[in-house]
Amino acid sequence: MSGPAGDRARGLGPADVRDVPERWDVTGSETAYDGPIFKVRSDRVTMPKGDGTETARRDVIEHQGSVGIVALDGAGRVLLIRQYRHAVGRLLWEIPAGLRDKAGEPLRDLAARELLEEAGYRAARWDTLVDIYPTPGMADERSRVFLARDLTEVPDGEIDFERVHEEADMPVVWVPLDEAVAKVLAGHVHNTLTAVGVLALRAARDDGYRSLRPADAPEE
Numbered sequence: 001m002s003g004p005a006g007d008r009a010r011g012l013g014p015a016d017v018r019d020v021p022e023r024w025d026v027t028g029s030e031t032a033y034d035g036p037i038f039k040v041r042s043d044r045v046t047m048p049k050g051d052g053t054e055t056a057r058r059d060v061i062e063h064q065g066s067v068g069i070v071a072l073d074g075a076g077r078v079l080l081i082r083q084y085r086h087a088v089g090r091l092l093w094e095i096p097a098g099l100r101d102k103a104g105e106p107l108r109d110l111a112a113r114e115l116l117e118e119a120g121y122r123a124a125r126w127d128t129l130v131d132i133y134p135t136p137g138m139a140d141e142r143s144r145v146f147l148a149r150d151l152t153e154v155p156d157g158e159i160d161f162e163r164v165h166e167e168a169d170m171p172v173v174w175v176p177l178d179e180a181v182a183k184v185l186a187g188h189v190h191n192t193l194t195a196v197g198v199l200a201l202r203a204a205r206d207d208g209y210r211s212l213r214p215a216d217a218p219e220e
Helices: 003-009 107-119 177-185 192-206
Strands: 026-034 038-049 052-063 066-071 077-085 090-094 097-099 121-132 143-153 172-176
Touching (some): 066 077, 066 107, 066 121, 066 192, 077 107, 077 177, 077 192, 097 107, 107 143, 121 192, 143 192, 172 177
Parallel strands (some): 066 143
Antiparallel strands (some): 026 038, 038 052, 077 090, 077 172, 121 143
């Protein structure tokens, strides 16, 4: 490799591929929007440029964070729900997911609550499947995707939760894992947590689930 990209990569190898904390200097910041779920701030960021620096504006969505749940049944199928997403003007097939909207709530407990409320299932076995930043170019949202197994369906009468708005009528479909992978690769399924979760599950299954981390594994 030659040129600037080669210069930046010189001395680095596969062992160095691990995301690490870094924070460039911010010379000024203002809030452009402050809403109930997220807010938007505009930062003036000092960035390296050659032998000096330059300052550029970067807008950041401050997000509560989220969790997603890949629920896998004994037949090797994953649970998908369909939900209207106004921003993209589509009905999207997704794994159950939810916001980190209760301060101090363990992520595994949040995931269990979302799986019950959105899909009507409880799981006896939980593992961490993957941690991601869904849109790091614009948002600080962190998402943990769990793998939920040993599932039990819960009758509607035992669920103390009322689904409203987009969640009021969400169909549930069980899809064989390999078929779900094929739908992601074919461009039929677009949701970030769903695509990442389905592909990560196939990788985990193929290595005998040895790569899974505990449900309470720390977020790095």
